[in-house]
Amino acid sequence: MAYWLFKSEPDVFSFQDLVDKAGPEEWHGVRNYAARNNMRAMVLGDLGFFYHSVKGKAVVGIAEVVALAHPDSTAHEPGEKVVWECVDIAAVKAFPRPVTLDEIKAEPALAQMILVNNSRLSVQPVTKQEWEHICRMGGL
DNA sequence: GCCAACGTTGGC
């Protein structure tokens, strides 16, 4: 059982979109090896924060891994040798109150988070301590 | 809108 963080621009795909989907959503479009490797490491039942980048800049909800890494259906460019992969996720619950990036940065206990130190990695691991800390901050 | 950070590409 591991914890993760999925980043998305809400204008492109928001947590509400995931809630509305009410089922598996293929987390396609990731074109970064570190992020792909993180998805390969996921197992069914792993949980991940859903973070809104650019607009909102806050952890807004929790999602669950509902399908193991599989080929990204959008990665079929002609001649593309690399097979990108992705997991499927589904919404679990929204935070009663979103935890903003500012709040995370203000927490010494969260200073080691990848979100703080490498904001560009779109799929990140989160430690159990970080997970529980942010859940408390968000009212869960 | 700007720019720093990061990852990738390509010349050498």
Added chain:
DNA sequence: GCCAACGTTGGC
């Protein structure tokens, strides 16, 4: 194999 140049991301 190194590194400069470039494109993209995302915070500010």
